[in-house]
Amino acid sequence: MQPKQHRRRYSRRVGGALLAALGLATGAAVMGTIPPANALAQDAAASSRLSIGIFQGDLAENANVKLGSWGSGRAEQSKENIFVGDSSIRLTTQGFYQGGRLDFTNPVDLGSAFGNPNAYVRLRVRFSGASGAQNSFDPGSGETARRAASPFERMRFLLTMADGTTYELIRPVSIAPTDDPDAYVPITFPVSALVKKGADGKPGPVPSGDGAKVKQMAVFGDRYAVFNLGEIGVITDETEFSVQPLDLPPVFVNDTISFIGSAEGGATTLRYTWDFDASDGIQADSEGRVITHVFKKAGKFTVTLTVTDVDGIKKPVTTTSEVEVTA
Template sequence: MKIWIKTTTLAAFSLAAVIGFSQEIYAPTRTAKDQGIVLSSWGSGTIKEADEAAFEGATSIRVSSRNFFQGGIVQFTNPVDVSAAFGNKDNLLQLMVLVPAGNKTFGGAGGGGKFGGAGIPGAGGFPGAQGPPGAGSPGRGGGGRGPAGAGGGGGGQRGPAGAGGPGAGFPGGAGFPGGQRGPGGASGPGGPGAPGGAASTAVIPPLSMVRVVVGTSDGLMSEAYVDLSSTFAGKDGWAPAGIPLKAITGFERTNKKITSIAVAGDSVSTFYIGQIKIVNDPTAIYGEMNTRADLNLAIGDEYTFVGSGFGGATALKYEWCFDAGKMDGVDAEGQTVTRRFRKPGEYVIKLTISDVYGLKKPYSTTIKVTVNP
């Protein structure tokens, strides 16, 4: 028997209630131009100011990314000095991020063959034209066939698949059949070309990780990766992607005067940045499981455990031990895990929620599971 229960969730919290000091870098209530901010593309990604979503005010920054090396760059005409904030481990670089809901699927149809040329002996067909970027299967052109006594037309060559960014989902190009006219023989009607490749689909995974590269006025670069899947979404879906300044790799070597912040995602996606600031977040981590009561199960029962945690703007990690009463260790990681109980006995299930950067004290909670023979 499979059991899945989600009966408790943490109440919605206001980040403003737990975060004190802040130093604004990109304010949501003013345009980028008014703040001396210049937006530029990174690789083949795009970035621009947009009005279809806003954390506060009327605009935000829209970023379209393909991978960790293609996104957008926020450049500051006047460097932002955060050296005073760097000394406190509770100070974070926080980006308010909105990821539109949905996991889209695009289909790319294979190219269809055209009718072959006249049935006169001839040279090989022309290769198929290259399709535009996408996941479509390549088309295949078929050579024409003449009537008895006439030579066969040349066979069309396979057209190459359309090249493009991952998961772009545009259809591949159609293959062009060949069949040049050659000497001798009467013309016969061309035969139909071979059918195109089968339609294919590309499932684009949702955005879960954002790469942040910080440039400083001394010419140095530093970076960090933010796991959005463990952040707490608040007002209208906006989530605080917080990175402790001390957890930004290489930032300690810089002069702490920020001239640019580049962002890119781990998948083909579009997301919005509604605010960038330095915040002080000493919020202690705490959380709970989807059940607070001890469980009674039968041998072979499968149970899905769900953890819910809150640590302010801090990204969290969830670790599970399914027999904490007898041994310590980590048996599974993730906010949701499923366990099948195959032996009778009593088990202590322990959930540990921790700061992914290791700067805050972890929080643990347990329940007891009795498996009846």
């Protein structure tokens, strides 16, 4: 089903080109024969894909989703800002323990997702107003654009299963830049992250039966905000990281330089770390997609950006470039 509204606004990309600059936001098998290897590979890939609908804009009286409050927060039906179906959820959160909840009449079975390391829960959310946008200045055009941004640094998710088991996640919020501050954007987390890891760093046993069926899902932010929830589902994502080479202009000592990184990573929550002098080893001198840095001395320096998966599922990638600092 295609979204009724905002579909044109939403970008599936988690990022675009990596920019950093001075002051810049810069085949079928024949019966009775052995299938060819590529056909077997395609079948294996297809079997690993999955799509599970949790909320798809249906809040009719006989729908599977019922809304409720958690503490002083709330979740309410809205006929505005619809992403798919005939409704969205207007969710008010006042912190990590005041939010909204979705109760499922028939618990949603995530059994096939728990055993798939590439399965992600994806929420489509729309942040609007002053808390849901940020200004981005482009010195090249001399214009300031408003882009979608999250009012939260972290969000909390609490899932209650049909057997009474609860899973809690507190996640960093990282969304892709978009030219529309009112766009629906994806918030994701891997299903495997729900299974707590032991002292050895390995996840616990994979849930099954009623232990893999979601009876209730509560959503919270780390501060007060009101936003729309347009869709929730489980998807498969095997996208590898990709970045473009850095292209840095000459800069001057003691100038404040703005760096903005962006990477393609599918449904992955990304972590950006920067190193500004490779001669003393690569380390995290600064962290964040948007950061500033001041070079204190003249010379040539190798700037390294490393993009990692906060859940460690995908392999990290790096890109480097030399910057010449003039006294």
